[in-house]
Amino acid sequence: xxxxxxxxxxxxxxxxxVIGVTLVTFLILHLxxxxxxRIMLGPYATPENIAILRxxxxxxxxxPVQYLTWLGNIARGDFGTSIRYNRPVTELIxxxxxxxxxxxxxxxxxxxxxxxxxxILAALKQNSWLDYLCTFQAMFWISIPGFWLAxxxxxxxxxxxxxxxxxxxTGFVSLILPALTIGLQEEAWFAxxxxxxxxxxxxxxYIKAARAKGVxxxxxxxxxxxxxxxxxxxxxxxxxxxxxxxxxVVVEVVFxxxxxxxxxxxxxxxxxYPVVQGVLLIIALSVVAANLFADLVYSLVDPRIRVExxxx
Amino acid sequence: MEELLKIEQLQVAFSTEEGxxxxxxxVELTILQGTFHGLIGETGCGKSVTxxxxxxxxxxxxxxxxxxxxxxxxDLLRLSPRKIERTxxxxxxxxxFQDPGSSLNPLFTxxxxxxxxxxxxxxxxxxxxxxxxxxxxxxxxxxxxxxxMYRYPHQLSGGMKQRVMIAMMLxxxxxxLIADEPTTALDVSIQAQFIKVLKELKEKLxxxxxxxxxxxxxxxxxxxxxxxxxxxxxxxxLSMRDLFKDPRxxxxxxxxxxxxxxxTTLxxxxxxxxxxxxxxxxxxxxxxxxxxxxxxxxxxxxAPPLREIKANHxxxxxxx
Numbered sequence: 001x002x003x004x005x006x007x008x009x010x011x012x013x014x015x016x017x018v019i020g021v022t023l024v025t026f027l028i029l030h031l032x033x034x035x036x037x038r039i040m041l042g043p044y045a046t047p048e049n050i051a052i053l054r055x056x057x058x059x060x061x062x063x064p065v066q067y068l069t070w071l072g073n074i075a076r077g078d079f080g081t082s083i084r085y086n087r088p089v090t091e092l093i094x095x096x097x098x099x100x101x102x103x104x105x106x107x108x109x110x111x112x113x114x115x116x117x118x119x120i121l122a123a124l125k126q127n128s129w130l131d132y133l134c135t136f137q138a139m140f141w142i143s144i145p146g147f148w149l150a151x152x153x154x155x156x157x158x159x160x161x162x163x164x165x166x167x168x169x170t171g172f173v174s175l176i177l178p179a180l181t182i183g184l185q186e187e188a189w190f191a192x193x194x195x196x197x198x199x200x201x202x203x204x205x206y207i208k209a210a211r212a213k214g215v216x217x218x219x220x221x222x223x224x225x226x227x228x229x230x231x232x233x234x235x236x237x238x239x240x241x242x243x244x245x246x247x248x249v250v251v252e253v254v255f256x257x258x259x260x261x262x263x264x265x266x267x268x269x270x271x272x273y274p275v276v277q278g279v280l281l282i283i284a285l286s287v288v289a290a291n292l293f294a295d296l297v298y299s300l301v302d303p304r305i306r307v308e309x310x311x312x
Numbered sequence: 313m314e315e316l317l318k319i320e321q322l323q324v325a326f327s328t329e330e331g332x333x334x335x336x337x338x339v340e341l342t343i344l345q346g347t348f349h350g351l352i353g354e355t356g357c358g359k360s361v362t363x364x365x366x367x368x369x370x371x372x373x374x375x376x377x378x379x380x381x382x383x384x385x386x387d388l389l390r391l392s393p394r395k396i397e398r399t400x401x402x403x404x405x406x407x408x409f410q411d412p413g414s415s416l417n418p419l420f421t422x423x424x425x426x427x428x429x430x431x432x433x434x435x436x437x438x439x440x441x442x443x444x445x446x447x448x449x450x451x452x453x454x455x456x457x458x459x460x461m462y463r464y465p466h467q468l469s470g471g472m473k474q475r476v477m478i479a480m481m482l483x484x485x486x487x488x489l490i491a492d493e494p495t496t497a498l499d500v501s502i503q504a505q506f507i508k509v510l511k512e513l514k515e516k517l518x519x520x521x522x523x524x525x526x527x528x529x530x531x532x533x534x535x536x537x538x539x540x541x542x543x544x545x546x547x548x549x550l551s552m553r554d555l556f557k558d559p560r561x562x563x564x565x566x567x568x569x570x571x572x573x574x575x576t577t578l579x580x581x582x583x584x585x586x587x588x589x590x591x592x593x594x595x596x597x598x599x600x601x602x603x604x605x606x607x608x609x610x611x612x613x614x615a616p617p618l619r620e621i622k623a624n625h626x627x628x629x630x631x632x
């Protein structure tokens with residue numbers, strides 16, 4: 001009961017956030033200079049033709065009206081029609097979203113597992129060469145821009161060594177480099193907090209108490225310590241998701257995967273409002289969903305958070 | 313009575329930013345089977361370090377420089393960390409700590425944490441374990457144990473948590489329990505309750521306990537023997553009876569006289585002049601000599617050895 005109410009309350013609280021997200025998404029585009037119709041028709045278009053096309057896409061309406069129309073359509077699952085491709089936005093997105101999700105999740109998976117393992121090792125062997133090595137490699141990868149790392153990887157492993165294909169998604173092997181690019185870039189964001197949180201938890205009284213009772217050290221780390229760092233790590237996961245998506249948008253363009261990233265980049269250049277709005281909205285909603293998920297998972301990990309569900 | 317644990321010339325140093333700290337400098341004490349042994353001294357004198365050294369739970373910057381900790385004739389300092397973990401901790405010697413608030417893992421139920429101890433040290437089928445958890449909780453007089461065991465630590469008061477700690481450590485079935493200032497973080501009324509529980513356990517289970525505290529009143533309630541510690545050394549080992557009837561070391565005498573009893577008034581209360589020395593640069597000779605009214609020249613030059621003056625009573629003082 002309490003649990004159900006907590007979930008419900010938390011869900012209701014996302015509604016204003018989602019509305020805010022749609023508003024910002026809409027305004028950012030419509031307030032930036034550039035006209036999709038002019039871009040589409042080219043420099044020699046007549047004013048009449050421009051006016052006709054603008055009316056066709058509803059761009060002649062006042063902004064509030066445009067916003068409300070868009071919002072109403074989205075509520076019905078209609079994201080509009082692309083100005084550039086002249087196809088429904090939902091179609092364009094559903095064709096490409098799988099690729100982006102695949103890249104985002106595999107990048108996230110590498111960064112979380114690698115980061116957690118390195119973070120734990122660094123904490124267990126604090127101030128050893130291993131600890132310093134973990135710090136060094138984390139700083140190394142995080143200091144390199146993603147697109148550049150992608151290009152270097154492509155040059156070494158694709159062009160020189162020819163271990164992997166240099167473009168496109170053609171099976172598992174072609175997934176390795178893009179996922180690794182994102183994974184290594186993001187790994188520091190999990191390794192560093194993991195080390196810090198782990199060091200804090202390992203100093204807690206209950207760790208010493210567990211050891212005093214005869215629990216094996218490995219068990220102490222896995223059962224008593226690791227579960228206690230889960231809450232901050234889940235927070236980190238939710239916080240980094242937007243960055244991982246942003247990273248995969250860029251990396252995917254470098255590797256010519258043709259996912260949401262290239263769709264977004266091309267649509268921004270063409271001021272293809274419906275597509276850009278649609279893509280941004282999907283990304284924003286997935287971030288909102290990730291935060292919601294994190295909030296709900298906290299209470300599974302930490303019994304102290306359940307109390308928030310309501311009065312006793 | 314049989315000797316259960318014997319500490320000989322234990323020396324422990326900590327490396328700190330300011331330099332090495334000689335936390336223990338030749339600690340000697342013997343715990344007899346079936347007795348409560350008090351270890352008393354001011355904050356920072358090395359009581360807790362002694363307790364943690366026994367179980368090999370010292371912090372990473374600690375260095376054991378010498379001595380022996382004999383438990384049933386095996387030297388715990390010579391056991392590998394792995395061997396201590398598997399054969400000593402919990403099974404033979406368990407420990408409860410000062411702060412009950414942080415000694416229980418916040419993410420697991422009371423039942424889970426006590427069951428873990430039972431799983432590790434007692435051969436019992438899964439279905440019997442719940443019964444054993446209940447028994448452990450009832451043993452320390454926790455009310456409503458059937459519901460309590462499904463609670464999480466944050467739902468319990470400090471006094472209850474400390475009793476859960478005892479239940480958890482006793483569930484391991486250890487021969488020796490080290491209690492490191494278990495009542496210091498509790499309210500006085502809760503302290504009394506806790507001590508009552510311990511006293512009952514003492515009679516029922518013939519437990520052996522090393523009770524570390526700075527509270528003389530608690531020691532006088534519970535213990536049979538006492539080791540008085542000062543600045544990393546043992547000043548005096550004696551029986552509880554002698555502590556009040558025949559204390560020899562000037563520090564012990566001051567300590568006993570500084571306690572407010574039912575019949576003393578504030579005017580009669582003695583204070584010990586000066587303060588506890590910092591162990592980064594301890595005074596030479598007897599470490600108590602700067603605060604001692606009976607000090608003679610030799611006190612500042614030579615550390616007095618612990619000498620037996622009668623059975624179960626030894627003192628480290630040049631004047632005795």
